[in-house]
Amino acid sequence: MCRIRSFLTAVLWALAGSAASAATGPASAPPCSHHQPLRQAFFGDLHVHTRYSLDASTQGTRTTPDQAYRFARGEPLGIQPWDEAGRPQRSLQLRRPLDFAMVSDHAELLGEVEMCTTPEIDGYNSWQCLLYRHWPRGAFYLFNATAALKAEHLGMCGDKGERCLAAALAPWREMQEAARAHNDRSGNCAFTTFIGYKWTGSEPRSGGNLHRNVVFRNATVPPLPISFIDAPAASLLWSRLEADCNRGGEGCDSLVIPHNSNLSAGFMFGDPSGEREPLDAAAAAQRRRMEPLVEIMQHKGASECFFDPAVTRDELCAFEQLPEDNISGFDNPPGPQTGFLRQVWQQGLGLQAELGINPFQTGVIASSDTHLGAPGAVEEDRFLGHGGAGVPARGAVPPGLPDKLEYNPGGLAVLWAEENSREALFQAMRRREAYATSGPRILTRLFAGPDLPPTLCGAPDMLATAYDLGVPMGGELNRADSGRMRLLLSAQQDPGTADAPGLPLQKIQVIKGWLGADGQTRERVYDVAGEARSDASVNLATCEPEGTGHASLCAVWEDPDFDPEQAAFYYSRVVENPSCRWSQRQCVAAAVDCDDRATLGEGFEACCAPEHRPVIRERAWTSPIWYRPASAALREPPEPV
Numbered sequence: 001m002c003r004i005r006s007f008l009t010a011v012l013w014a015l016a017g018s019a020a021s022a023a024t025g026p027a028s029a030p031p032c033s034h035h036q037p038l039r040q041a042f043f044g045d046l047h048v049h050t051r052y053s054l055d056a057s058t059q060g061t062r063t064t065p066d067q068a069y070r071f072a073r074g075e076p077l078g079i080q081p082w083d084e085a086g087r088p089q090r091s092l093q094l095r096r097p098l099d100f101a102m103v104s105d106h107a108e109l110l111g112e113v114e115m116c117t118t119p120e121i122d123g124y125n126s127w128q129c130l131l132y133r134h135w136p137r138g139a140f141y142l143f144n145a146t147a148a149l150k151a152e153h154l155g156m157c158g159d160k161g162e163r164c165l166a167a168a169l170a171p172w173r174e175m176q177e178a179a180r181a182h183n184d185r186s187g188n189c190a191f192t193t194f195i196g197y198k199w200t201g202s203e204p205r206s207g208g209n210l211h212r213n214v215v216f217r218n219a220t221v222p223p224l225p226i227s228f229i230d231a232p233a234a235s236l237l238w239s240r241l242e243a244d245c246n247r248g249g250e251g252c253d254s255l256v257i258p259h260n261s262n263l264s265a266g267f268m269f270g271d272p273s274g275e276r277e278p279l280d281a282a283a284a285a286q287r288r289r290m291e292p293l294v295e296i297m298q299h300k301g302a303s304e305c306f307f308d309p310a311v312t313r314d315e316l317c318a319f320e321q322l323p324e325d326n327i328s329g330f331d332n333p334p335g336p337q338t339g340f341l342r343q344v345w346q347q348g349l350g351l352q353a354e355l356g357i358n359p360f361q362t363g364v365i366a367s368s369d370t371h372l373g374a375p376g377a378v379e380e381d382r383f384l385g386h387g388g389a390g391v392p393a394r395g396a397v398p399p400g401l402p403d404k405l406e407y408n409p410g411g412l413a414v415l416w417a418e419e420n421s422r423e424a425l426f427q428a429m430r431r432r433e434a435y436a437t438s439g440p441r442i443l444t445r446l447f448a449g450p451d452l453p454p455t456l457c458g459a460p461d462m463l464a465t466a467y468d469l470g471v472p473m474g475g476e477l478n479r480a481d482s483g484r485m486r487l488l489l490s491a492q493q494d495p496g497t498a499d500a501p502g503l504p505l506q507k508i509q510v511i512k513g514w515l516g517a518d519g520q521t522r523e524r525v526y527d528v529a530g531e532a533r534s535d536a537s538v539n540l541a542t543c544e545p546e547g548t549g550h551a552s553l554c555a556v557w558e559d560p561d562f563d564p565e566q567a568a569f570y571y572s573r574v575v576e577n578p579s580c581r582w583s584q585r586q587c588v589a590a591a592v593d594c595d596d597r598a599t600l601g602e603g604f605e606a607c608c609a610p611e612h613r614p615v616i617r618e619r620a621w622t623s624p625i626w627y628r629p630a631s632a633a634l635r636e637p638p639e640p641v
Contacts, residue, residue, distance in 0.1 A: 029185035029186075029421070030185075030186065030187045031187065031419075032187060032188075032189035032419035032420060032421055032424075033187040033188065033189070034189065034419065034420075035418055035419045036418055036419070037418060038463045038464060038467065039416040039417055039418055039428075039433070040416070040417070040418075040419075041414050041415070041416055041443055042099035042100055042192075042414065042415050042416075042417060042420050042425060043098055043099050043100075043376075043412050043413070043414055043437075043441055044072075044098050044099050044100035044101050044102075044192075044375075044376070044412065044413050044414075044415070044425075045072065045098060045100075045101050045102070045367045045368050045370075045375035045376045045378075045410075045412060045413060046100075046101070046102045046104065046194065046196070046213060046215060046257065046295075046365065046367050046413050047102075047104050047198075047213055047259060047295065047298060047367035047368060047369045047370075047410075048068055048072075048101060048102060048103050048104055048367075048368065048370055048373065048374075048375040049061070049103075049104065049105055049106070049198075049369070049370060049371040049372075049373065049387075049388065050063045050064060050065050050067075050068050050103055050105055050373040051063055051064060051113075051373070052065075052105040052106075052110055052113055052114070052171045052174075052175070053105045053106045053109075053113070053198075053371065054106060054109040054112070054113055054139075054140060054143050054144065055106070055140060055144070055371055055387070055388050055389075056105075056371040056372070056373070056387055056388065057113050057117070057136075058132070058136035058137065058139055058140045058394075059080070059136070059371065059387045059388075059392040059393070059394050060080035060081060060082065060392070060393065060394030060395075061079070061080060061371060061372055061373060061387060062080070062082070063077065063079070063372060063373025063374070064174070064178070064373070065103045065105075065174055065175045065178035065179070065373075066174075066178040066181065066182070067373060068101070068103055068178075068373040068374070068375055069101060069103070069178055069179070069181075069182035069191075069193060069375075070182075071092070071093075071094065071373065071374055071375065071376075071377075072094070072097065072098045072101040072191070072375040072376055073097045073098070073182065073190075073191050074093070074094055074096075074097035075093070076091050076092070076093040077091060077092050077093065077372075077373065077374055078090070078091050079091065079092060079372050079373075079374070079384070079393075080372075080393050080394055081393055081394060081395055081396050081397060089397060090384060090393075090397065092372070092374050092377050092382065092384065094376050094377065095379065095497045095499070095500060096441070096497065097191070097376075098191070098375060098376045098412075099191065099192065099420050100191065100192040100193065100194070100415075100420065100425055101191075101193060101194075101375040101376070102179075102193065102194040102195070102196045102213075102215060103175055103178065103179070103196070103373075104196050104197055104198045104213045104214075105171070105175065105197055105198065106197070106198050106200045107197045107198060107199055107200065107224075107225035107226065107227035107228070108147035108148060108200050108227045108228050108229055109143055109144075109147055110164075110167075110168035110171050110172060110224075110225070111157065111161075111163070111164030111165055111166070111167035111168035111171075112128075112132075112143060112147075112153075112154060112156075112157065112164050112167070113132075113171070114167040114168060114170055114171050115129060115156065115157075115163070115164060115167045116128070116129035116132040116133065116139075118167070121163075121167055122163060123156040123157070123163055123164075123167075126155070126156035127156075128142070128143075128154050128155065128156050129156065136394065137392075142154075147200070147227075147228065147229060148200050148201055148202045148228060149202055149204045151201070151228055151229050151232040152229060153229060161229070165224060168224055168225075169223070169224065172223075172224055172225065175195065175197075176195050176219065176221065178193075179193040179194065179195045179219075180193075180219060183422065184420075189419055189420040189421055190420070191420070192420050192421060192422055192425055193422075194215050194216060194422065194425075194426075195216045195219060195221050196213055196214050196215045196216055197213070197214055197225040198211060198212070198213050198214070199211065199212045199213075199214060199225075199226070199227060199228055199231075199237055199256075200227075200228055201228035201232060201233075201234075202327065202328065203264075203265060203267040206265035206266075206267060206325075206326055206330070206332070207265065207326035207327060207328025207329065207330045207332075208263070208264040208265030208266065208267035208268070208325075208326050208327070208328075208339075209259075209260045209261075209263040209264045209265075209268070209326065209327035210228075210234060210258075210264065210267060210268060211258070211259055211260060211327075212234065212237065212256050212257060212258045212259065212291075213256070213257045213259060213295070214226075214237075214241065214254055214255075214256055214257075215254060215255050215256075215257065215426070215429065216245070216252070216253065216254050217252075217253035217254065217255075217422065217423070217426045218251065218252075218253070218422055218423075218426075220250070220251040220252045220253075221245070221252060222244050222245055222252070226240045226241060226244065234256075234258075234287075235283060235286070235287075237256065238256065238286050238287070238289075238290040238291075239286075241254050241256070241290065242286075242290070253426070255290060255291070255292055255293070255426075255429060255430065256290050256291045257291070257293045257294060257295055257365065258291060258294050258295065259294070259295035259298060259367070259369070260295070260298065260300050260301070260303065260327065260369075261294065261303045261339035261340070261341065261344070262300075262301050262302065262303040262321070262322060262325075262334065262338070262339055262340060263300060263301070263322065263324065263325065263326055263327040263339070264325075264326070264327075264338065264339040265325045265326045265332065265338055265339070266325070266337050266338045266339050267339075268339045269339065269344045269347070269360060270347075272337055272338075279351065279355065279359055280355070281355045281356060281357055283359070284351060284355050284357045284358070284359035285357055285359075287359040287360075288357060288358065288359050288360075288361055291362060292362060292363060292429060292430055292431075292432050292474075293362055293363045293364065293365050293429055293432060293434060293623075294341060294362045294363075294364060294365075295364075295365055295366060295367055295436075296341060296364040296365070296366055296411075296436045296621055297320070297366035297410070297411040297436055297437075297438055297621075298366060298367050298368060298369040298410045298411060299368060299369040299370070299386045299388065299389075299390070299407055299408060299409065299410040300322065300327075300369060300388075300389060300407060301320045301321065301322040301406070301407075301408070302319050302320040302321065302438075303339060303340055303341050304317065304319070304340065304341055304342060304573075304621060305317035305340050305341070305342040305343070306321070306334055306335060306336045306338070306340045306343070307321055308335075308336075311336055312523075314511075314525050316509075316573065316575065316617070316619075317340075317342075319438075319616075319617065319619070320408050320438075321334065322334065322406050323406060323611075325338040325339070327389070341362075341364070342511065342513060342523060344360050345360055345362075345513055345569050345624060346513045346515075346521035346522075346523065347360060347521070348360030348361060349513065349514070349515040349521060349567045349568070349569070350515060350519070350521060352567060352628070352632065353515060353519070353567065353632065356632075358626065358628075361432075361476070361626055362432070362623075363429075363432030363433070363434045363435075363473070363474040363623030363624070364434065364435060364436045364571075364621055364622070364623050365413035365414070365415075365429075365434050365435070365436050366410065366411025366412055366413055366436035366437060366438065366621075367410060367411065367412070367413055368386060368409070368410030368411070368412075369386060369388065369410055370386045370387070370388075370410065371386055371387030371388035371390075372384075372385075372386060372387050374386075376412065377409065377410075378409040378410045378411060378412060378438075378439040379409060379439060379500070380409060380439065380579070380580070380581060380582040380585060380616065381500065381582070381585050383402065383403070383408075383409040383582040384402050384403075385398075385402040385403035385407075386403070386407070386409070386410065389404075389407070390403040390404055390407050391403050391404060398603060399601070399602040399603035400590075400601065400602055400603015400604040400605070400606075401583060401586055401587075401603055401604060401606055401607075402586075405583055405606040405609065405611065405612060406611075408438075408581075408582065409439060409582055410439070411436055411437050411438045411439055412436070412437050412439065412441070413434065413436065414434060414435045414436065414437060414620075415428040415429065415433070415434050416428055416433040416434070416435075416445075416472065416473075417433075431474055431475070432473070432474025432475070432623045433472050433473055433474045433475075433623070434473070434474060434623050435473060435620055435621060435622040435623060436620065436621045437618070437619070437620040437621075438616075438618045438619050438620075439618055440493075440494035440496075440502060440503070440576060440618045440620075441494040441495075441502070442491060442492070442493065442494050442505070442574055442576070442618075442619075442620040443491065443492040444489075444490065444491040444492075444508075444572065444574050444620050444622060445463075445466075445472070445473070445488070445489070445490045445491075446472065446473040446487065446488070446489055446570075446571070446572045446622040446623075446625065447466040447467070447470040447471065447472050447473075447487065447488040447625075448470050448471055448475070448477055448485065448486070448487050448488075448570060448625040448627070449466075449469045449470025449471065449477065449486060450477075450479075450482045450483075450484050450485060450486060451469045451470075451482065451486075452465075452466065452469055452470050452486040452487075452488050452556055453465065453469075453556070454486070454556045454558075455556070456488055456556050457488070457490070457554035457555065457556060458554065462488075462490075466488050470486075470488065471625060472625075473571070473622040473623040473624070473625060474623040474624075474625070475625050475626075476625070476626045476627075476628060477625065477626070477627045477628070478627075478628045478629070478630055479630050483562070483564055484558055484559070484562055485558065485559040485562040485568075485570075485627065486556055486557065486558045486559075487510060487528075487556070487557045487558075487559070487570060487572075487625075488554075488555075488556050489508050489510070489528060489529060489553075489554065489555050489556075489557060489572050490552070490553065490554040490555075491505055491508055491529075491552065491553045491554075491574040491620070492505075492551065492552045493505050493549075493550070493551050493552070493576070494576075503545060503549065503576045503577045503579055503618070504536070504548065504549025504550050504551060504576070504577050505530060505549055505550045505551070505552070505553055505574060505575065505576055505577070506530050506531060506534045506536060506549055506550070506575045506576060506577050506617075507527055507528075507529060507530030507531055507532065507534070507553070507574075507575050508527075508528055508529040508530060508553050508555065508572055508573070508574050508575075509525055509526060509527055509528065509572065509573045509574075509575065510525070510526045510528050510557060510570055510571075510572055511523065511524075511525050511526075511570070511571050511572070511573060512524050512525075512526070512559065512561075512568060512569070512570050513568065513569050514563075514566045514567065514568035514569075515566055515567045515568070516566065517565075517566070524561070526557070528555045528557040528572075529553040529554065529555040529557075530549075530550055530553050530575075534547065534548075534549065534577065535547040535548065536548060536549050536577035536578060537578055538577075538578045538579050538580055538615060540580065540584060540588075540614050540615070541588065542588065543579070543580035543584065543585055543588055545577060545578070545579060547577065549576075549577045553574075564629060564630075565629050565631065566629065567626075567627065567628055567629060567632060568626070568627045569624040569625065569626045569627070570624060570625050570627070571621060571622050571623065571624040571625070572621075572622045573619055573620070573621055573622075574619055574620040574621075575617055575618075575619050576617060576618040576619060577617075578615050578616070578617050579615070579616055579617075579618065580614065580615065580616070581613055581614055581615060581616040583606065583607070583612060583613075583614070584607075584612075584614035584615070586604075586607075587604060587607035587614075590604050590607075592604050592607045592608070594607065594608035
């Protein structure tokens with residue numbers, strides 16, 4: 001089977017050669033007119049599904065990749081349900097356009113969806129495609145179980161999947177062409193696109209999510225996405241990408257971003273069952289090379305840290321925590337070891353001591369995971385659901401709340417780069433100079449270095465000094481000759497828009513994890529700027545904010561517990577004043593009064609459910625900075641040729 005797939009891949013490389021050349025476009029572009037050596041923040045969404053994803057199309061999504069990019073740039077978008085004339089019954093529009101975006105449709109069923117929606121393709125009248133068109137929900141479960149759990153093509157694809165592989169060429173070309181058309185290569189550099197896709201696998205016994213988004217550096221890409229069917233393990237995906245792209249395709253380069261580790265049942269970064277071989281140094285190095293970032297927040301919850309009063313006193317870990325630990329709907333609650341990043345980063349420190357390399361040295365971003373083709377639609381007051389695992393609206397607008405109570409609008413990826421170009425943004429991802437927000441466009445910086453001046457905040461050369469004497473978020477320090485560790489932290493509130501002004505900030509926190517002399521990992525949360533306890537609140541009857549806060553915050557903080565012989569990581573968390581969550585906004589708009597059951601209209605029952613969280617504290621998370629003692633030399637094995 002692998003030989004046949006390899007042969008088909010070679011044939012497809014040849015067939016797609018001219019198309020790839022056409023998509024590449026001019027060899028070079030003019031420099032961006034707004035270039036900042038000290039870097040600037042760009043906001044985007046790297047997790048977007050359109051009509052070519054099975055779970056989007058079976059819920060009525062008709063958005064094309066072209067329309068998705070138009071929406072990201074500020075144009076309105078019609079979404080399901082549709083009337084008999086094909087007119088959308090709802091619409092969305094961003095208040096502010098994004099700086100960058102990537103359509104990331106599922107690789108596994110591109111051809112199947114194309115076959116079942118294109119009468120000219122052989123297989124259109126197969127029983128599987130008839131099921132797809134006449135019972136979309138049934139097709140959703142059948143198709144996904146075959147591809148994401150069994151790693152197989154469906155029967156109508158041919159013995160070796162060749163029919164569906166051929167059918168997948170057209171949507172893959174369309175995704176590339178849309179990215180090419182909307183990537184601003186003029187000196188304005190107003191908008192950047194990336195070509196990419198989602199690799200979609202699951203751990204069958206636990207239902208654990210293994211999904212990853214693949215991002216390509218430029219327009220030189222493989223003739224077809226490498227799917228879970230082609231490479232049914234993350235390590236196989238990395239190896240195929242390295243062989244076929246990063247080292248095997250001239251000019252091709254890629255990186256991988258895992259998402260929803262909160263729903264991985266612990267399998268995203270390891271094997272909690274203990275049945276597989278532990279990581280060796282070569283595997284750890286490959287993971288570190290290929291996965292520089294992870295998605296900490298999206299529509300299906302947050303993955304920062306697990307909250308239980310018996311486990312941690314950090315109450316902010318409860319933010320958008322889902323009730324299950326898996327993506328398949330099994331009734332298994334989450335726990336400290338089920339994929340939360342703070343714990344994973346602590347495990348990385350232990351593996352660094354053992355292997356000489358940290359496989360989990362990842363930065364963070366957030367995105368939406370929209371299945372409406374609506375990148376950046378993350379505003380609480382305009383949330384209409386995102387489809388996918390949420391409430392479908394194929395045939396009619398659902399009564400009451402538009403999505404499951406546990407889900408949220410998602411977040412944004414933020415990259416610190418010199419300019420808004422593919423090359424500059426991709427390099428920012430590579431070096432992990434990135435952060436995540438839960439939706440607001442908060443600006444935040446993080447630097448670390450033993451020699452950062454205590455008076456750096458407000459200095460005219462603050463950033464130049466910070467880059468000169470320290471490392472930014474995502475970086476690594478391996479010396480502290482002075483025996484101290486200082487961090488520069490700054491944040492500015494989202495200014496918002498005239499009709500939706502941003503909220504003030506409450507505080508900046510530093511979260512530290514370290515490896516003790518006894519080999520045990522520990523963590524601590526420090527409040528370093530703003531108020532640990534604030535008078536700010538929100539009126540739940542009107543959703544009007546109350547109290548005071550900060551337009552900006554800055555501090556140079558010195559770790560009072562620093563030990564130069566202990567490996568550690570530091571990241572910051574910027575917290576906004578409280579506001580109404582999307583669900584509470586809609587409950588208020590519907591005049592729901594939980595003391596008067598007569599006001600509880602159809603679909604609004606969740607407004608009064610015990611699990612309803614009416615208040616949200618929006619935030620930003622930076623990528624960590626790692627400290628490696630000078631005595632712990634990096635022992636990275638040579639990369640394979």
